Structure formats: structure tokens, C-alpha cells
Amino acid sequence: MLTWADPRHDVVVVTNNFDVGSPEPLVDLTDRWHKWGMANVKYLPRGMKGLIRGIRTVFRSRPDAIYANSFFSPRFSIVFQILNKVNRYSVLVIAPRGELDPGALAQKAVKKRAYIALSRALGITQNAIWHASSTLELKNIEMALGHKVRSIVRENDTLLPEQALPAKEPGNTLSLVSLSRISRKKNIHVLLIALCAVREVVSLDIIGPAEDESYFAECQEIVQRLPPNIHVRFVGSIEAPLIVDRLNGYDLMVCPTSGENFGHVIAESLAAACPVMCADVTPWTKTLRTGGGVIVDTHDHIGWAQSITEYSQGGAAFWRERREESRRAYSAWTAGRTEPHFFDLLENEIL
Structure with a gap:
């Protein structure tokens, strides 16, 4: 601002x-x-x-x-x-x-x-x-x-670039990232429970501070129960100027929040050519539906498990095209900010 x-x-x-x-x-x-x-x-x-x-x-x-x-x-x-x-x-x-x-x-x-x-x-x-x-x-x-x-x-104002970063080539397995404070409102536990039902090989990095220590311990306990095809890391905080470059290395941002007034992390993710998966609880629904990502229709662990499974089954070519679509969605958003x-x-x- x-x-x-x-x-x-x-x-x-x-x-x-x-x-x-x-x-x-x-x-x-x-x-x-x-x-x-x-x-x-x-x-x-x-x-x-x-x-x-x-x-x-x-x-x-x-x-x-x-x-x-x-x-x-x-x-x-x-x-x-x-x-x-x-x-x-x-x-x-x-x-x-x-x-x-x-x-x-x-x-x-x-x-x-x-x-x-x-x-x-x-x-x-x-x-x-x-x-x-x-x-x-x-x-x-x-x-x-x-x-x-x-x-x-x-x-909200942002310090994000006018154009999104070039999309990186995906690997052979779906690479997910979550960027938020680790607190109950952000619903990290819903995401982790959903991953218990995903059969494809998926990796997830959770970036952000543990704001609620008891809730963080609850999330860690769920991670211990995940099947061997799911790989989760708690990364901790990273400096704000490094966020967009870091997000550029992932195939999909998963944002299970129960609500956002603006959703700065969604803008950051799109600026990194990283599509976003979230529920219809943010101002970004139209942008995500028209190319910036995926809207989870049922905002519970069943809906999340289904959406992640379908996305992971798309394969590398599908993930690459979705990253390009997220770049275009970001350009449309920045062009409309007047x-x-x-x-x-x-x-x-x-x-």
C-alpha cells in the first residue's frame, strides 16, 4: 500500500x-x-x-x-x-x-x-x-x-511483477506446495487427511510459520500416518522476496483455507506460473475457473482427495499446459487493475 x-x-x-x-x-x-x-x-x-x-x-x-x-x-x-x-x-x-x-x-x-x-x-x-x-x-x-x-x-496492493515468471518443465510426479501460516483456519489438516486417500506419487512442501504449536503437532501426527507414496516436508518460513522464485518450482499450489479476504498467496502463486487449487471461498474463483487453477467443489477431505487425484493423473503435459494457463490468467488480472x-x-x- x-x-x-x-x-x-x-x-x-x-x-x-x-x-x-x-x-x-x-x-x-x-x-x-x-x-x-x-x-x-x-x-x-x-x-x-x-x-x-x-x-x-x-x-x-x-x-x-x-x-x-x-x-x-x-x-x-x-x-x-x-x-x-x-x-x-x-x-x-x-x-x-x-x-x-x-x-x-x-x-x-x-x-x-x-x-x-x-x-x-x-x-x-x-x-x-x-x-x-x-x-x-x-x-x-x-x-x-x-x-x-x-x-x-x-x-490489496502487491509488489508483484507485471508479468509472471516462465513456466518450468514439470517432473514425473506431481509437486505440490502450501504457503500459509500453520493455523486451524488454513485447514492444513484437511489437506493432509485428503492425501491419505491419494494413490499416485505426490510430494508436498508446507511453507510457513507454525503459528499454533498444538495444531502444528496435530498436523505432524497426520503426516506420520500418510502412505509411502506421499512425501511431505514442513519447510518453515522463507523471506518474502524469495517467495515467487520458490513457488516457480512447483506444479500446483494447494490452498485449503476456509476463507481469504484477498488471498495474497494466490497472486504470488500465479505470478510464479504455479496454478492454484482452492475452494470457492476467495475473490479469485473466476480467475481460477478461467485458467488460473482448480476450484474444489466440496470443501472437505473427500473433495480434496478427488481433486488432487484427478490433477495428478493428468501427467506432465497436462501440468505444463496448466502452468501456461496460470501465466495467462495472471496477465489478465494485472492488466485489469486500474x-x-x-x-x-x-x-x-x-x-
């Missing part, structure tokens, strides 16, 4: 000093401003000290708008929802990033539903503007909140 923004916008970013799952700080000095492109960035330490510093930094800036990159985060959204209810000199913008999708709400459902009910009862977000990355996400937001909301629908920047849309909305 910041990379493509007009430099006339004055932007302050307040964020954690640690990536998810990493013990290493992003910067050594958290009491100073850091420059990232057009923005001044303040990295916050953990704990109450960081929370207080973040609140003070935001309200001392006296911004025209506060953009909360979450709905349920106590540290980076809920606290500003409550404070902005008391002092409304800034417009509050909330980007729930898929948190209000049905699949996401099913996780820790009692707490989430309780906060939604409290928010509605007190009118905490009644004047907020919601950033939905697709009409599908806007529908999920309004369904979860139970009423129409003031919104801006705008796809929307104004989100900051410009927001400026028109609030001025």
Missing part, C-alpha cells in the same frame, strides 16, 4: 517490533523513528510499555484517519476503536483482513461473537469506514455485524 501511494500523503506507521513466530526484533532502537519509503515508522516493544507508546504516538500525530489493520487485535485495533469513540477528531478505518469471514469467526467463536455484540451495543464502530478487499469480504463484514456499513472496496489508490479513495470519502 505504501509503495504505490502518492507521496503527498503524510503517513505514520505504528507496528510490532517482532514478526509472527520470530524471537528476533526487527530493529534495535524502538524509541526512534525509522523511515520506510514515504512513511515514518515506530516499532513497538512488547507489553504495556509498547501499548502506551503506540497510543501516545498515534494521538500525538493527530491524523485525519487512523487505519487499523485488524478488527479483533486488542493492541492495534480494539484500543483505538474505544478511544476513537470518546474522541472523534480522526476518522477510524478498519481493515479486518478476513477476520470476519465465516471460517475465521468459527475459531474462538464465543469471544469474537461477544465482542461483536458489545461493539454493536455501544456503537463503538458505528462511524467507522471499513476497508474490504473484495465484494465477498464486504458481504462477510455486513453479515457478521448484522447491518450495512460505510465501506471502501479496494483490492483502481485509484486506497488513500485517494479515502480522501474523497472523508473530505
Whole structure:
């Protein structure tokens, strides 16, 4: 978002000093401003000290708008929802990033539903503007909140290339990849259970951090039960600039997620000339049906087993053609991105 923004916008970013799952700080000095492109960035330490510093930094800036990159985060959204209810000199913008999708709400459902009910009862977000990355996400937001909301629908920005990478020649066996956080919403366990019923030789690399250790252990236990024709590796995290090149080496991205607000990994995969298999729970369904991949019609382990089996039986020539089709689908998507920047849309909305 910041990379493509007009430099006339004055932007302050307040964020954690640690990536998810990493013990290493992003910067050594958290009491100073850091420059990232057009923005001044303040990295916050953990704990109450960081929370207080973040609140003070935001309200001392006296911004025209506060953009909360979450709905349920106590540290980076809920606290500003409550404070902005008391002092409304800034417009509050909330980007729930898929948190209000049905699949996401099913996780820790009692707490989430309780906060939604409290928010509605007190009118905490009644004047907020919601950033939905697709009409599908806007529908999920309004369904979860139970009423129409003031919104801006705008796809997420990416740093991906204009053209997809050349498609590599496939090998003799189907090479799958999954790129996501290892958490229950991403449904890695459904994919692994499905592979138990696949009879063809298939390899799967699972790339991403283990966000939920107990869930990760559950997935590892399923891997131990897989038949010998299925080869699975947990790769861990890889650096963001290396992702597209890494995905270029696989025949198919498998994305068993229960829902995505945008699905950045799908865009990354198509940019790598790697088709995507997922259910009809993302904004990418039309792109995938018209050449970018495969839509799994029944989103359970039976449907996944059938879809992977059919794809694996296609053979190397079929996999090669599908990779070329995914390149064409990516080109069509990039050519159609002509929307104004989100900051410009927001400026028109609030001025």
C-alpha cells in the first residue's frame, strides 16, 4: 500500500517490533523513528510499555484517519476503536483482513461473537469506514455485524511483477506446495487427511510459520500416518522476496483455507506460473475457473482427495499446459487493475 501511494500523503506507521513466530526484533532502537519509503515508522516493544507508546504516538500525530489493520487485535485495533469513540477528531478505518469471514469467526467463536455484540451495543464502530478487499469480504463484514456499513472496496496492493515468471518443465510426479501460516483456519489438516486417500506419487512442501504449536503437532501426527507414496516436508518460513522464485518450482499450489479476504498467496502463486487449487471461498474463483487453477467443489477431505487425484493423473503435459494457463490468467488480472489508490479513495470519502 505504501509503495504505490502518492507521496503527498503524510503517513505514520505504528507496528510490532517482532514478526509472527520470530524471537528476533526487527530493529534495535524502538524509541526512534525509522523511515520506510514515504512513511515514518515506530516499532513497538512488547507489553504495556509498547501499548502506551503506540497510543501516545498515534494521538500525538493527530491524523485525519487512523487505519487499523485488524478488527479483533486488542493492541492495534480494539484500543483505538474505544478511544476513537470518546474522541472523534480522526476518522477510524478498519481493515479486518478476513477476520470476519465465516471460517475465521468459527475459531474462538464465543469471544469474537461477544465482542461483536458489545461493539454493536455501544456503537463503538458505528462511524467507522471499513476497508474490504473484495465484494465477498464486504458481504462477510455486513453479515457478521448484522447491518450495512460505510465501506471502501479496494483490492490489496502487491509488489508483484507485471508479468509472471516462465513456466518450468514439470517432473514425473506431481509437486505440490502450501504457503500459509500453520493455523486451524488454513485447514492444513484437511489437506493432509485428503492425501491419505491419494494413490499416485505426490510430494508436498508446507511453507510457513507454525503459528499454533498444538495444531502444528496435530498436523505432524497426520503426516506420520500418510502412505509411502506421499512425501511431505514442513519447510518453515522463507523471506518474502524469495517467495515467487520458490513457488516457480512447483506444479500446483494447494490452498485449503476456509476463507481469504484477498488471498495474497494466490497472486504470488500465479505470478510464479504455479496454478492454484482452492475452494470457492476467495475473490479469485473466476480467475481460477478461467485458467488460473482448480476450484474444489466440496470443501472437505473427500473433495480434496478427488481433486488432487484427478490433477495428478493428468501427467506432465497436462501440468505444463496448466502452468501456461496460470501465466495467462495472471496477465489478465494485472492488466485489469486500474483502481485509484486506497488513500485517494479515502480522501474523497472523508473530505
